[in-house]
Amino acid sequence: MASFLIIDDSKLARKKQIQSVIDAGYKVVGEAxxxxxxxxxxxxxxxxxxxxxxEMPELNGIETTxxxxxFDPDAKIIVVSSVxxxxxxxxxLNAGAIFHLxxxxxxxxxxxxxVRIINKG
Amino acid sequence: MFKDNKLxxxxxxxxxxxxxxxxxxxxxxxxxxxxxxxxxxxVDLLGIHFSKIxxxxxxxxxxxxxxxxxxxxxxxxxxxxxxxxVFLATTLVSFDESQKLYNIIFENESKLETTPxxxxxxxxxxxxxxxxxxxxxxxxxxxxxxxxxxxFLKFFDVPSLEYFxxxxxxxxxxxxxxxxxxxxxxxxxxxxxxxxxxxxxSNELHKVQIKNKVFDxxxxxxxxxxxxxxxxxxxxxxxxxxxxxYIEDSIEYAxxxxxxxxxxxxxxxxxxxxxxxxxxxxxxxxxxxxxxxELRHDDEMLLFVIDCAGHGVPGAFVTMIVKSIERQIIGHxxxxxxxxxxxxxxxLGVFNRSMKHLLKQENKDSISNAGFDGxxxxxxxxxNKIIYAGAKTxxxxxxxxxxxxxxxDRHSIGYKRSKGNYSFTDHEIDIDTDTTIYxxxxxxxxxxxxxxxxxxxxxxxMSMINEYWEESLSDQQEVFLDEFMxxxxxxxxxxxxxxxxxxxxxNEKGK
Numbered sequence: 001m002a003s004f005l006i007i008d009d010s011k012l013a014r015k016k017q018i019q020s021v022i023d024a025g026y027k028v029v030g031e032a033x034x035x036x037x038x039x040x041x042x043x044x045x046x047x048x049x050x051x052x053x054x055e056m057p058e059l060n061g062i063e064t065t066x067x068x069x070x071f072d073p074d075a076k077i078i079v080v081s082s083v084x085x086x087x088x089x090x091x092x093l094n095a096g097a098i099f100h101l102x103x104x105x106x107x108x109x110x111x112x113x114x115v116r117i118i119n120k121g
Numbered sequence: 122m123f124k125d126n127k128l129x130x131x132x133x134x135x136x137x138x139x140x141x142x143x144x145x146x147x148x149x150x151x152x153x154x155x156x157x158x159x160x161x162x163x164v165d166l167l168g169i170h171f172s173k174i175x176x177x178x179x180x181x182x183x184x185x186x187x188x189x190x191x192x193x194x195x196x197x198x199x200x201x202x203x204x205x206x207v208f209l210a211t212t213l214v215s216f217d218e219s220q221k222l223y224n225i226i227f228e229n230e231s232k233l234e235t236t237p238x239x240x241x242x243x244x245x246x247x248x249x250x251x252x253x254x255x256x257x258x259x260x261x262x263x264x265x266x267x268x269x270x271x272x273f274l275k276f277f278d279v280p281s282l283e284y285f286x287x288x289x290x291x292x293x294x295x296x297x298x299x300x301x302x303x304x305x306x307x308x309x310x311x312x313x314x315x316x317x318x319x320x321x322x323s324n325e326l327h328k329v330q331i332k333n334k335v336f337d338x339x340x341x342x343x344x345x346x347x348x349x350x351x352x353x354x355x356x357x358x359x360x361x362x363x364x365x366x367y368i369e370d371s372i373e374y375a376x377x378x379x380x381x382x383x384x385x386x387x388x389x390x391x392x393x394x395x396x397x398x399x400x401x402x403x404x405x406x407x408x409x410x411x412x413x414x415e416l417r418h419d420d421e422m423l424l425f426v427i428d429c430a431g432h433g434v435p436g437a438f439v440t441m442i443v444k445s446i447e448r449q450i451i452g453h454x455x456x457x458x459x460x461x462x463x464x465x466x467x468x469l470g471v472f473n474r475s476m477k478h479l480l481k482q483e484n485k486d487s488i489s490n491a492g493f494d495g496x497x498x499x500x501x502x503x504x505n506k507i508i509y510a511g512a513k514t515x516x517x518x519x520x521x522x523x524x525x526x527x528x529x530d531r532h533s534i535g536y537k538r539s540k541g542n543y544s545f546t547d548h549e550i551d552i553d554t555d556t557t558i559y560x561x562x563x564x565x566x567x568x569x570x571x572x573x574x575x576x577x578x579x580x581x582x583m584s585m586i587n588e589y590w591e592e593s594l595s596d597q598q599e600v601f602l603d604e605f606m607x608x609x610x611x612x613x614x615x616x617x618x619x620x621x622x623x624x625x626x627x628n629e630k631g632k
Contacts, residue, residue: 010595016603055386055397082602084401085380086373104602 002118005045006031007038007064010078016107017051017080024111026118032102035059039067042075049118052097055087062092067095078117080110108120133341133354136254137208138227146223155227160203182261195246213246221491226250256354257336261478263316265291267350276332290545293353298330305330306338316340316351328358335362346631372405372434377408381438382444384413391415392422392500393623394554395452397598399565400619408436408493409562410443414451416461420502420628423468424621426514427495428562430536432617439491446475465497465510466545468583469534473512473543476535492535496560502628505552510545515579517559518550519590524583525550557594559586564616565601571610581608594622 004021006028008014014031021028029045032038036058042050054061061079068075079092082103084090089100101113133139138155140148148166159174168171176199196212201467210227228250251258251270260268269282277296279285289295294308294315306329310318319327319340327338336355343350389396392413396614400411408429415422425447429439454461474492476482480489494513500506509516511529518525529549533539549558559582567576585604589597601620 008595010593010599012592012596012599014604016599060386082399082401082598085383086376087380104606106606113620 002026002048003029003045005038005041005050007035007045007050007056009033009052009056009060011082013053013103017110020107020110021114023053023107024114026114035061035064035067039064039071042068043071048073048076049114050075050077051080052077052092054083054092056080062088062095065092065095065097076115076117082106103113131177136256137250138229140225140227141169142171142225144222149222158208158227158229159200174200175277176207193377211246251573254354257358259293259353259355260347261292261316261351261353263314263351266293270464296331298333303596304328307489316353327361329355331355335359347376367407375437376402376405379410379440382410382440383414384411388413388415388422389623391419392626394626395521395594395624397594397601397622398620399598399601401614402432402617403564403614404433406434406437408432408439409564409617409619410440411619411621412444414447414449416451416463417453421463421499423463423465424498424500424560424623425495426498426560426562426619426621427493428514428617428619429493432489435491436617439493440475442479442491443472443493446472446479449475463499463501463508464547465499465508466547468497469510469512469545470543471540473534473545474541477537477541480535482535482537483541485492487537490537492533492539494533494563496529498558498560500625502626505616505627507550507552507558507625509548509550509558512545514560514562516548517561517582517586518556519559519586520553520556522590524586524590526579526583552625552627554625554627554629556627557590557622559620560623561620562617564614564618565605565620568605568609568615568618570608570610571612577605577608597622 003079004026006014006017006021006080008017008031008064011033014033018028029047030041032041034056038050039059052065053060053105056064059067061081065077068077073096075096077097079089079097079100080103081100083089084102093100099113099117122498126486128236133152135153137152139150139152140155141150143149148169148171151161151166156166158553165384182217186329197209197215198212199207199209201207208229211230213226215224216222226247228246248268248270251268254270257273257276258270259266259273266282266286269285272280274285277285277289279289294307297305297307299307306314306319306327313321319338320342329336329338335358337358339354339356341352343352363535383400389398398411400409403411408431410425410427410429412425412427413422414425427443431439431445450471454463476492480491482489482491483486496509496511496515496516500510509527509529510599511527512532512534514529516527516529518527527550530543530545532543532545561582565577566579566582570578585597585600589600604616606614
C-alpha cells in the first residue's frame with residue numbers, strides 16, 4: 001500500500017488531504033506543518049509519495065522539494081497549492097515535483113489524481 | 122448499424138451526406154454535407170417529411186411504402202434540390218438499435234459513374250464513401266485494422282492494408298508518437314486501451330501525433346453480425362495546433378511577465394506575523410494585481426489591491442499601466458522628504474487623473490474606457506496605525522474579535538465617467554498584535570453560485586471572518602478557498618479573484 005507524507009502549513013489542508021489519501025485506499029505515515037519539519041520526516045519515514053504546499057514558513061515548498069530530491073532523486077512529490085504564479089510552479093516542477101494540483105479542489109479530484117499517478121508508476 | 126447516432130453525426134456531419142428520419146419519416150437530422158448538396162438549410166428540412174426531397178410521386182410511393190418497411194437496403198433514387206435541379210443518388214438505409222430511427226446515407230450517382238469498379242454490396246458502398254474522404258478513416262476491431270481508406274494509404278505511403286499490417290503494425294496505434302506534454306493519446310492511456318479510453322471520455326478532445334502531424338480522433342462504435350467494430354476518423358489539426366501553440370506560448374510568457382510584478386513573499390514577512398494571498402486570474406493572465414512596496418524606511422509600506430477593467434489580455438494590459446503609474450508614485454515618495462505624510466486617498470486621486478490622462482479618457486468621446494476599483498493601505502510600524510482608502514473596495518478589519526468594515530468611496534478610478542477632481546477619503550485605524558485586515562476584489566464577493574446564481578457576498582465574508590478569526594491565516598485561507606469553491610461549484614469563474622490578508626507585525630514599544 002502506497003504511503004504518503006503530507007506537508008502543509010494549514011492543519012485544515014492537512015486534514016483534508018489525509019482524508020483524501022485514506023479514502024483513495026492509501027496510508028499516511030506523517031504530516032508536517034512546514035518544509036523543514038517535512039524534510040526531516042521524509043528522511044526518517046521514507047514515504048512513497050509526498051504532498052507539498054508551496055507557501056510555508058521556515059522552508060517553502062520549492063526549497064523543500066529541492067532538498068528532498070537532492071536527498072532522494074526518486075522521491076515522488078505532488079504539489080498541492082493555491083499559488084498560481086507561473087514562475088513558482090515551473091520552478092517546483094523543474095526541481096523534481098511530478099504534478100501540481102491547484103487549491104481549492106474537491107477531495108474526489110485529489111483521489112482521482114493519486115490513483116492515476118500511482119497506477120502510472 | 123450505427124448504435125450511437127450522436128457520435129455518428131458529430132463525426133461525419135461535414136463529410137457524409139446523411140439523414141436520420143423518425144418513424145413517421147420526418148427529418149430529425151440532416152448532415153451539413155447533404156444540406157450543401159441540396160442547397161437547403163436546417164430550418165428548411167428539420168421536422169419536415171422526407172418526401173420533400175424526393176423528385177417524384179413514384180419515387181416517394183415506392184421508396185416509402187416498399188423500402189422503408191423495416192428492411193435495410195440499398196436503392197437508387199432521384200432527389201430534388203432547392204433550385205429544382207434533380208440529382209441521382211445511391212441510398213443506403215439502416216436502422217438504429219431501437220428500430221425506430223432510419224439512418225440514410227446518400228452518394229451522388231454522378232460521382233459513382235466515374236468509379237471504375239461499381240460497388241454492389243453495402244460494404245463496398247460504405248468503402249467508396251470512405252475513400253472519398255480527405256481525412257484518414259480506419260475500421261478496427263480494437264486490436265487489428267480491418268479496413269482503411271485511400272487517405273490512410275497515401276499518408277503512410279503504403280500500397281495496401283496488407284502491406285501496412287505486415288511491415289508497420291497490426292494497429293494504427295503502433296504509429297502514435299510519444300509526446301511528453303499536451304495530453305496526446307498513446308496506445309494505452311492510464312492502463313486502458315486507447316479506443317476504450319476515447320469512447321469513455323467522448324466529451325473531450327483527443328489528440329494524437331503521427332509522423333509529426335497532429336490529429337483529432339473521433340470514434341464510432343458499430344455492430345455487424347454481433348461483432349463490435351470501430352470506425353475511427355483522424356482529422357488533421359496540425360495547423361490549428363501550431364496556431365494555438367503560438368498564442369498559448371505568447372500568453373504564457375505574458376503571464377510570466379505579469380506574475381513578476383507581484384511582490385516576493387519575503388517582503389510580506391517583514392510586515393506581517395502571518396499573511397495569505399489568493400490571486401487567481403480567471404484566465405492565464407488577468408486584470409487583478411496586488412503590489413506591496415517598502416517606502417522610505419523599513420517601517421512603512423504601501424499595499425495595493427487592484428481590480429482593473431476586464432480580465433484576460435485586455436485586463437492584463439491595464440495592470441501594466443497601473444504598475445507603471447504605481448512606480449512613478451513610489452519614485453516620487455522616495456525622492457521626497459522623510460516626514461511627508463502619506464495619504465492613500467491622495468494616491469488614488471493621482472491614479473485617477475493619470476489613468477484618465479494616459480488613456481485619453483478625459484472627455485466623453487474617448488474610444489477607450491478603462492480604469493479600476495481597488496484599495497490602497499499604508500502601514501507604519503512606528504506608530505502602529507494603518508491608513509486605508511478604497512475605490513469601490515471595502516477593507517475588513519478584525520481587531521480583538523470586533524469586525525469593522527470600511528466601505529471605501531463609491532467612485533472608480535480612471536474611467537470616462539470618473540470625475541478627475543474627485544477627492545477620496547482616508548480612514549485611519551489603530552492596530553495591535555491581534556489586528557488582521559482583509560482586502561478583496563469583487564471577483565470573490567460577486568462570484569455567482571452554482572445553484573442559486575446569487576453572489577458570494579460581503580455578508581458571507583463577514584460571517585467567515587467572525588467564525589474563523591482566531592484560526593491561523595493559513596487555515597483561514599483554506600476556509601476562504603473551500604467556501605468559495607463550494608459556492609461556485611462547477612460554474613466558471615465570473616472574474617479574476619484576489620484576496621490579501623495580513624496580521625500585522627506591530628511595534629511593541631508603540632503599543
